[in-house]
Amino acid sequence: MLGFASYYGDHMVLQKEPAGAVVWGYGEPGASVTVALSEDGGLVVMKKTAPVKGRSWTLAGVSPRQQLTGPQTPSVLWNAMIHPLLNMTLRGVAWYQGEANVFLHTDLYNCTFPALIADWRRAFHAGSAGQTELLLPFGFVQLSTYRRQSPDDSFARLRWHQTADLGLVPNARMPGTFMAVAMDLCDERSPYGSIHPRDKQNVAHRLHLGARAVAYGEKDLVFQGPYPIRAVLEVSKALRPRGGLPAPAVAVGSRTVTLALAGCGTLVLGLRYAWAEWPCDYESCALYNAQGLPAPPFLMDVLPVGETAGGRELLLLPGSRGI
Secondary structure (H helix, E strand, O other), X not given: OOOEEEEEOOEEEEEOOOOOEEEEEEOOOOOEEEEEEEOOOOOEEEEEEEEOXXXXXEEEEEOOOOOOOHHHOOOHHHHHHHHHHOOOOOOOEEEEOOOHHHOOOHHHHHHHHHHHHHHHHHHHXXXXXXXXXXXXXXXXXXXXXXXXXXXXXXXXXXXXXXXXXXXOOOOOOOOOEEEEOOOOOOOOOOOOOOOOOOOHHHHHHHHHHHHHHHHOOOOOOOOOOOOOOEEEEEOOOOOOOXXXXXXXXXXXXXXXXXXXXXXOOOOOOEEEEOOOOOOOOOOOOOOEOOOOOEOXXXXXXXXXXXXXXXXXEEEEEEOOOOO
16 A cells, blocks of 8 residues: 655645656656556546656656646635635626636536626625625626637537527626627737737727626617528528538628528528637638627527528527537
8 A cells, every 4th residue: 555645844744645646767868758647448548748858857747637736726716816805896897718618617618607607796795795786797708719720619619608508698597798709819820829819909899898888788889799590591402411511601681691501401400600619810700790890609500480582591599409
């Protein structure tokens, strides 16, 4: 039986199991050493590489478990950065979404994010003796882009989940909220990494509009991009549907979008827009309104409502088909 211990100053704290091991050895100068841990079935659960410096190499934190450290550890950010502020009176919150949830519990975010907002509202209302309103306005930035050619749809799923799977805010599950779309502000050459675009002016402008409308109650202020609720599908060939197919936009109006869906027959199950990690180049997505605000990505189930001169008319409803 092996025992493990950590030292904090002059005190030794025993552990039931190691948080991570330190592995070292010797090798040829200039070479590199890779250590991989795998399960019985061969699935690699951790891999680390270290250069040989001098004639030795060292790898720290070798563990078969996913290590959550610093701000990723549950409750660390709340206890260190939010809880000390609870007795302040707030007019609103602006939350800049990070990408960590793309890789951790992604499909729980449609529940955890609304729960976070509700919990903050209760906590700040109580901590300020009721001076912070119970429906504290909460604005957030929808996730930006990361990898241009990635086939992974976890970024698209998280953007959808940020709206509690309804596409737009405020909504019934997220009242008193507003959102800045950022998927069209991609910045491949950002020195901070492409997930951190340098164009914060557009981000701030979009949040500013939402705050004026939701937090300060300005009427008739356009603070959201277009969000289609109906489409006309022009079917040119009677082919069997073959999964997801591109549907080029033929015409975009103020309230309707006409799509050419040549590869699909009469059965249309859903419609997705900007469903990619990097859906478009800078400020070049397909749908904007007259104020220059982009439509958010959406995932829709369809409901036939009739025929038009151009094709079949469909009502679009928030859905989960394809997630």
